[in-house]
Amino acid sequence: MPALSQTVFVTKTSPDTVISDYLQLLSNFPKPKNEPVILKLNLSWTKFYPAVSTPPWAFEATLKWLLDSGVSPKNIIPVENRTVVTDVVAGAKSHGWDQIAKKYTIKIHYLTEEKYTFYKPKAKLLVLDQIFPDGILLPEVIQGKPLISLCTLKSHVFTSVTGAVKNYFGMLNTNRHYCHRHIHKAIIDLLQIQKELHPTQLGIMDGSVLGYGPGPRAMQWLESNLLLASNDEIALDATAARIIGFNPVDIEFLKLGEKLGLGNYSKVVIKGSQKLPNFQVGFKKDTFASRGQKFIYHHLPQWVENLLLRSFIAPWSYSASNLYHDVYWYKVVGIRRKQKYLSTDWGRLFQSYLTNGSNNS
Secondary structure (H helix, E strand, C coil), X not given: CCCCCCXXXXXECCCCCHHHHHHHHHCCCCCCCCCCEEEECCCCCCCCCCCCCCCHHHHHHHHXXXXXXXCCHHHEEEEECCECCECHHHHHXXXXXXXXXXXXXXXXXXXHHCCEEEECCCCCCCCHHHHCCCCEEEEHHHCCCXXXXXXXXXXXXXXXXXXXXXXXXXXXXXXXXXXHHHHHHHHHHHHHHHHHHCCCEEEEEEEEEEEECCCCCCXXXXXXXXXXXXXXHHHHHXXXXXXXXXXXXXXXXXXXXXXXXXXXXXXXXXXXXXXXCCCCCCCCCCCHHHHHHHHXXXXXXXXXXHHHHCCCCHHHHHHHHHHHHHHHHHHXXXXXXXXXXXXXXXXXXXXXXXXXXXXXX
């Protein structure tokens, strides 16, 4: 196995310069070949909320980098999936992805419409083969192609930080919530699969704003004005953890990744920024919903989880989650935070994408 670079490139950015900043950041990596390439978008909520999902400028800048490098539009394959609580087509619209794709004549491949095939990993897995004893289903369209992961700088109730490593979780079918009890091991199994299925991996993390608290949805946000990228997803996510205010040594999936030789969290090389910021806003307080999730996965026996989330009762559980997040939290708490964001320069840039379909600055 070739040596991992362990290098994370970090650059400061602003709403006025974000596209050129992305292009400068990506110039640190080899020029892409004109061959099919997967862009894994990240939709953690159908609704727009700061730092939750891939912002439109990250999508557009990556498309421009690929196209400027000579990659044909037909070889660019953006993908994203639904979950039991998200609508991927509606999410693509609410985040401006659909207009950007139309502008650059790119087709977004919604994984709800793609063929899934069984994949038998070569690596010895930690848990995924036990969670899915009948086989691991993955989209046929993604296999054998370079991978670019478009993630954001944010925290998560189960994994502390959710970046490039966990973004691949969305490649599984909609039963992937079966993995939550063993989420750290499950996403490391998926990282092993990534390295088998994709000849190269590049994680690109948008830190225009940082999401902290009980993510990936019900978070607070602050302007961080950062862009990050690395071929080492463990190093990238460890860097994100440090920026938010977590100690990577306390995060199980990072330790597992380094132990298995999948990346490096303990000897990361930072380039492009003289001093890495630490906003010291590591996860401290759960919401009512996140307390309930942790209670189900971490304190109740497996049969109770199966009853609540894998039986005829399951749709009611998902409805309760949507009722809490989309109706109560979003309208009572989140809307004020979102409106504050929309009054910033980043928020105005976001609104311009919904209006114009691109960054016209």
